[in-house]
Amino acid sequence: MSMIKVDARGLGCPQPVIVTKRALDSMAEGMVTTLVDNAVSKENVVKFASNCGYGVRVEEESGDFSITILKGTPGEEEEVGQLTGSVYLITGDTLGRGDAQLGALLMKAFFVSLQEIQPKRIFLLNSAVKLATASSPVLEAINQLKQKGTQIMSCGTCLDFYGLKEQLAVGEVTNMYVILEGLNGPDRVITL
Template sequence: MVIEIDARGLGCPKPVINTKKELDKIENGIVSVTVDNSIAKENILKLSKSLNCEVNVVKEEVGFIVIEIKKGENTVVEVKKENELEDSCIFISSDKMGLGNDELGEVLMKGYIYTLTEANPYPKHIVFVNSGVKLTAQNKATIENLKILETSGVEILSCGTCLDYYGLKDTLEVGSITNMYNIVDIMKNTSQTISIQ
């Protein structure tokens, strides 16, 4: 059985995520992935090796790379457990990821929120403060993915003071409004807090 994936034109991390999804579906077989850049190629090679799959680049031209991944008896692929939550909190304090170019930061944050929907286990809480609250009230792409997480049991919380500051309290589209006392309580009582800036 050969499953073919055309991941050309897809931004990071979608080529990897789409490949992982197809590998998860089969016990034995071949997944053939076509990508259009070396970064996607390297990411898929790393994924395949991390899953103990046999992987080969079977064709490589400018803008056209075909990678063949063979999954067999020795492959270890993590089974995705729906609705499994980890005792952790993700703390997001900006609508952009990293320092430097703002446009790039917005792309990275959008990609991060999307990738959270594809990575299990989900965290119990995601807390948004400062300009991070724009991701729950203004950014349609992130709101859509945050709703997926919320449906799976993740608590999505936005700082009320921050929503007020940006004039967004009446436009919150996902999750609920919280306060600093509750934020501190969550961060103190979860096993791990991951800060994204």
């Protein structure tokens, strides 16, 4: 069994996920242990590994996290997460170009209507991360989607840029690598 250690301490988002993926890609089966020095990196690596269907174990020691990922026989991870559905990439807190007030009304109508479609995943980028915060005019609709099983994922860099990470009220923080992976998957992608 192959064993690889990856030291991703001090690396910024999404580098810990990328170096972990490269290590996993380099082996048919085996174990990768990734070291990270913050909770966000830990969560991102764990989400990536879990979404790929790998076994994951996390240990904390002196503020660092050791994430052990077990990659089984080839093809095992491909059977997990191959559900098809729609993925929405939303890049603004209003819908369309033009009047901002009209755009806010259209966004609210969009999320109410989206209840009938039930997408698999919604990625929020740039100012769209505001839609998942406590003061969002569409928070109730997004919460309903999440309760029905839609993954709501907000860009961590975007939340930091707008100073909103502590105000995130629904869904989870993610990184650009996970977003790109979701956009390149088997699901249909709709961008707003």
